[in-house]
Amino acid sequence: xxxxxRLSDLLRPRxxxxxxxxxxxxxxAARIRDNAAAGMSPEEARRQARLAFGARDKxxxxxxxxxxxxxxxxxxxxxxxxxxxxxxxxxxxxxxVGSLALGIGANVAVFSIVNAILLRxxxxxxxxxxxxxxxxxxxxxxxGVTYRVDIYEEFRRRSRTFxxxxxxxxxxxxxxxxxxxxxxxxxxxxxxxxPNFFTVLGVRPLLGRLFTAEEANGGVGAVxxxxxxxxxxxxxxxxxxGRSLHLNGRAVTVVGVLPASFDFSSVFAPGTRVExxxxxxxxxxxxxxxxLSIIGRLKPGTQMEQARxxxxxxxxxxxxxxxxxxDGYGARLTPLDEQVNGRIRHSLLVLWLAVGVxxxxxxTNLCNLMLARASARSxxxxxxxxxxxxxxxxxxxxxxxxxxxxxxGAVIGLALAVAAIRAVISLSSVSIPLLxxxxxxxxAAILALALALVSGLLFGAWPxxxxxxAHLEKGLKESGRGxxxxxxxxxxRSALAVAQVSLACVLLVGAGLLLRSFVAVLDxxxxxxxxxxxxxxxxxxxxxxxxxxxxxxxxxxxxVQAVPGIQAAGLTDALPLDRNRSWDLQAAGRTYxxxxxxxxxxxVISGGYLGAMGIPLRSGRAFQSxxxxxxxxxxxxxxxxxxxHWPGEDAVGKLALIGRPKPYRVVGVVAxxxxxxxxxxxxxxxxRPIQQESPASTELIFRTSLDVASISSGVRAxxxxxxxxxxxxxxxxxxxxxxxxxxxxxxxxTLLAGFAxxxxxxxxxxxxxxxxxxxxxxxxxxxxxMALGATASAIRFDVxxxxxxxxxxxxxxxxxxxxxxxKLVGALLFGITPTDPLTFLAMxxxxxxxxxxxxxxxxxxxxxxxxxxxxxxxxx
Amino acid sequence: MPNHSNDRLQGTLDxxxxxxxxxxxxxxxxxxxxxxxxxxxxxxxxxxxxxxPALHRMTxxxxxxxxxxxxxxxxxARYYSLTAAGRKQLxxxxxxxxxxxxxxxxxxxSA
Numbered sequence: 001x002x003x004x005x006r007l008s009d010l011l012r013p014r015x016x017x018x019x020x021x022x023x024x025x026x027x028x029a030a031r032i033r034d035n036a037a038a039g040m041s042p043e044e045a046r047r048q049a050r051l052a053f054g055a056r057d058k059x060x061x062x063x064x065x066x067x068x069x070x071x072x073x074x075x076x077x078x079x080x081x082x083x084x085x086x087x088x089x090x091x092x093x094x095x096x097v098g099s100l101a102l103g104i105g106a107n108v109a110v111f112s113i114v115n116a117i118l119l120r121x122x123x124x125x126x127x128x129x130x131x132x133x134x135x136x137x138x139x140x141x142x143x144g145v146t147y148r149v150d151i152y153e154e155f156r157r158r159s160r161t162f163x164x165x166x167x168x169x170x171x172x173x174x175x176x177x178x179x180x181x182x183x184x185x186x187x188x189x190x191x192x193x194x195p196n197f198f199t200v201l202g203v204r205p206l207l208g209r210l211f212t213a214e215e216a217n218g219g220v221g222a223v224x225x226x227x228x229x230x231x232x233x234x235x236x237x238x239x240x241x242g243r244s245l246h247l248n249g250r251a252v253t254v255v256g257v258l259p260a261s262f263d264f265s266s267v268f269a270p271g272t273r274v275e276x277x278x279x280x281x282x283x284x285x286x287x288x289x290x291x292l293s294i295i296g297r298l299k300p301g302t303q304m305e306q307a308r309x310x311x312x313x314x315x316x317x318x319x320x321x322x323x324x325x326x327d328g329y330g331a332r333l334t335p336l337d338e339q340v341n342g343r344i345r346h347s348l349l350v351l352w353l354a355v356g357v358x359x360x361x362x363x364t365n366l367c368n369l370m371l372a373r374a375s376a377r378s379x380x381x382x383x384x385x386x387x388x389x390x391x392x393x394x395x396x397x398x399x400x401x402x403x404x405x406x407x408x409g410a411v412i413g414l415a416l417a418v419a420a421i422r423a424v425i426s427l428s429s430v431s432i433p434l435l436x437x438x439x440x441x442x443x444a445a446i447l448a449l450a451l452a453l454v455s456g457l458l459f460g461a462w463p464x465x466x467x468x469x470a471h472l473e474k475g476l477k478e479s480g481r482g483x484x485x486x487x488x489x490x491x492x493r494s495a496l497a498v499a500q501v502s503l504a505c506v507l508l509v510g511a512g513l514l515l516r517s518f519v520a521v522l523d524x525x526x527x528x529x530x531x532x533x534x535x536x537x538x539x540x541x542x543x544x545x546x547x548x549x550x551x552x553x554x555x556x557x558x559x560v561q562a563v564p565g566i567q568a569a570g571l572t573d574a575l576p577l578d579r580n581r582s583w584d585l586q587a588a589g590r591t592y593x594x595x596x597x598x599x600x601x602x603x604v605i606s607g608g609y610l611g612a613m614g615i616p617l618r619s620g621r622a623f624q625s626x627x628x629x630x631x632x633x634x635x636x637x638x639x640x641x642x643x644x645h646w647p648g649e650d651a652v653g654k655l656a657l658i659g660r661p662k663p664y665r666v667v668g669v670v671a672x673x674x675x676x677x678x679x680x681x682x683x684x685x686x687x688r689p690i691q692q693e694s695p696a697s698t699e700l701i702f703r704t705s706l707d708v709a710s711i712s713s714g715v716r717a718x719x720x721x722x723x724x725x726x727x728x729x730x731x732x733x734x735x736x737x738x739x740x741x742x743x744x745x746x747x748x749x750t751l752l753a754g755f756a757x758x759x760x761x762x763x764x765x766x767x768x769x770x771x772x773x774x775x776x777x778x779x780x781x782x783x784x785x786m787a788l789g790a791t792a793s794a795i796r797f798d799v800x801x802x803x804x805x806x807x808x809x810x811x812x813x814x815x816x817x818x819x820x821x822x823k824l825v826g827a828l829l830f831g832i833t834p835t836d837p838l839t840f841l842a843m844x845x846x847x848x849x850x851x852x853x854x855x856x857x858x859x860x861x862x863x864x865x866x867x868x869x870x871x872x873x874x875x876x
Numbered sequence: 877m878p879n880h881s882n883d884r885l886q887g888t889l890d891x892x893x894x895x896x897x898x899x900x901x902x903x904x905x906x907x908x909x910x911x912x913x914x915x916x917x918x919x920x921x922x923x924x925x926x927x928x929p930a931l932h933r934m935t936x937x938x939x940x941x942x943x944x945x946x947x948x949x950x951x952x953a954r955y956y957s958l959t960a961a962g963r964k965q966l967x968x969x970x971x972x973x974x975x976x977x978x979x980x981x982x983x984x985x986s987a
Binding site (some may be wrong): 019026030056 | 924
């Protein structure tokens with residue numbers, strides 16, 4: 001295989017040199033011997049041999065040249081020359097590398113995000129076999145998509161299409177742990193999972209083991225630690241296994257540590273940090289109603305459709321067999337990955353498209369730059385080819401320059417992407433699934449390189465090719481006299497600038513629409529006022545009786561209200577936009593048509609809660625201290641519930657049924673709250689007094705007129721007097737709930753706005769380039785006009801008119817494309833139409849201003865052309 | 877492929893080497909030198925070293941193949957032999973040479 005030998009020769013020049021040396025030595029030795037045999041003295045024999053052989057250095061040099069190394073040396077020379085050329089025109093180089101880096105960086109970053117969230121498999125064994133099984137009343141919050149323990153057991157028992165199923169306690173927000181006895185007390189979020197949770201998912205612990213049967217029954221307290229907690233608080237100490245932790249005042253044993261690849265929150269509860277995994281005692285949860293989220297693993301070879309068919313038949317049977325389940329259950333089966341990323345899939349694809357557009361702008365920019373350079377360098381090239389450089393040599397030389405630019409762009413772009421992704425990962429409060437697992441990995445690096453080569457070489461090669469083909473004499477003849485630049489090339493450059501403007505236009509419209517939606521979402525009437533309100537998680541002692549709990553709540557409220565600067569304080573079992581559950585709510589004595597949705601979100605609150613949250617009372621009264629456990633059972637309802645269940649009547653004073661035997665008195669009506677999502681209008685909601693429900697865990701809300709930070713210490717001191725082990729990090733401004741709810745929207749908006757800004761910048765560079773070249777090339781024409789009496793402002797006006805023509809053409813195309821593609825973003829918008837006139841108008845104004853700004857410098861340059869110099873043919 | 881058909885001197889050396897190897901088979905560089913000296917009765921005395929770049933070039937061009945072997949007095953030496961491509965090249969160079977000498981002779985006669 002000759003080429004193989006050549007390759008190995010290429011890689012081992014030293015060995016070849018040694019062989020050559022040996023060969024020459026042999027020759028000399030033989031000659032000396034023959035000389036000596038012919039009767040010369042040894043001295044003379046050696047001298048004559050050397051003389052006859054000639055200069056050995058020259059011989060070995062010539063031999064070396066005959067090897068394959070020459071093209072490599074040439075290439076090296078070309079690269080060095082290219083580097084020198086690029087250094088010689090720093091503005092061009094920086095612009096080209098900078099825009100490439102921008103385009104590549106954005107693409108690599110978005111690809112990494114898309115790859116982690118959409119493309120990569122979930123970190124489980126055979127994730128395509130995993131199915132999310134959800135109940136079908138999405139309107140009822142978590143309660144509407146979860147199942148009772150017995151239905152979970154029935155599913156497991158009856159299903160033939162599933163290998164196994166597992167579940168976790170969906171309301172794990174309640175299962176928060178106060179961790180004491182290990183430095184500062186800290187509150188940890190934990191989740192209760194069915195004993196087979198990890199076996200079904202196929203996750204093995206990094207250290208230790210999974211739960212034993214005894215631990216799963218709750219006989220022995222055992223927990224698994226998430227990798228993050230292990231790293232954060234135990235310095236990744238393997239000896240943590242077997243240690244005992246104090247959680248909620250109870251000792252539990254750490255039986256294992258989960259691998260870094262398994263992050264419960266990032267898959268099942270984005271935006272939170274679940275760090276403790278505990279076995280769920282299903283037996284104890286049997287009477288809690290809908291609490292379980294179910295995940296099934298299909299039997300190998302079983303299709304999703306078969307499982308759906310089976311469930312379609314199974315559910316009516318189950319519902320008929322269990323009249324105690326009320327209205328009965330449904331089931332929606334979705335592949336687990338779709339359940340995890342389905343909601344943001346669309347946003348991500350839009351984002352991906354957007355970076356593609358950015359790259360397209362980068363490419364047109366590059367093409368334009370190269371064309372501009374091509375005309376500037378045609379003389380240099382002509383001289384080189386006159387001096388004997390072959391066309392392929394010149395072409396290679398130009399390609400070497402492009403290659404350097406591309407590689408520079410790729411490296412810087414990759415660095416940009418890494419920095420961007422690092423920033424993205426740190427956004428742990430953004431509720432986007434799997435965000436923490438985003439990495440710039442090898443495939444991203446390959447993508448960067450590929451993009452660089454394709455955009456750099458493709459868009460650079462074409463001008464280079466034309467340039468190297470440029471006619472020799474024509475290039476040399478080109479003196480100070482205008483340009484040899486045909487109308488064709490000028491036209492092409494204008495077309496590229498127009499394309500840039502229209503692409504930027506599309507991105508600006510997209511970003512503008514998202515921005516307007518974001519503002520609209522923030523403008524939504526929440527029904528409560530989050531500013532100046534703070535939530536603190538407070539749990540009564542785990543073994544407290546009802547009166548003890550009540551006493552605990554009372555003393556908490558008393559203590560907090562005594563802190564100076566507190567306007568109002570109240571308790572709730574759950575916060576809006578956080579966790580939620582639903583119960584049944586009906587007007588007593590009314591018969592509802594079958595299928596009428598009587599579910600309503602339920603919150604257990606203290607009297608001061610409405611004031612602390614800033615929820616307006618519409619009619620009736622709030623809960624008061626007289627609503628004790630022994631007094632009449634009362635509820636508050638929201639306006640929607642009043643309208644739906646007591647249409648045309650005053651609901652206050654009416655009786656309601658909430659799924660229990662006795663009726664409850666409606667004592668007041670409060671405003672609707674955005675409980676599930678900012679974008680979703682409220683459904684039915686009702687409230688129960690804390691004295692009559694006695695929840696096991698609560699959030700304390702207080703509102704202050706003072707600076708939040710300054711009052712926290714007072715509140716903390718007051719709370720510590722009742723609960724000495726209160727974790728210090730527990731103060732949560734209510735605004736944070738809103739921030740988390742809008743975090744995905746903010747995330748996508750920020751990225752898209754960044755891309756739009758980049759597009760704007762690139763398009764302005766494009767316009768600047770086209771206009772300045774056209775001004776430079778028309779120097780003589782301008783000089784003549786000025787000599788004939790044209791004023792500077794007339795010249796400026798002329799240049800600006802040219803700019804306007806480009807911008808308008810770009811705007812027209814861009815607007816049409818934007819209008820045609822509004823369907824893409826339609827689903828992501830809120831409160832505005834995809835053809836929102838204000839957005840389009842703003843986009844047009846921004847692009848026009850940008851175009852004029854970009855053209856201003858060349859226009860001024862044009863108006864300062866010295867007619868005498870210009871006419872003499874000297875460029876100004 | 878190095879193009880040297882215009883370079884007569886080099887072409888001549890190539891021709892001599894090819895012809896030598898064609899007639900004598902496998903030889904090392906020194907033996908080729910001796911043979912050329914002997915045949916030309918020392919009319920063509922080249923710098924002996926200039927043989928080697930030619931050998932290497934022709935090896936790379938695929939006209940010769942080279943291998944290491946033991947010399948007559950048991951030293952390691954590089955032996956060259958003609959390949960099929962080399963044989964073809966020899967044929968071409970021979971006819972080329974014949975044409976050239978004929979042409980030169982004509983010029984000398986007519987001048």
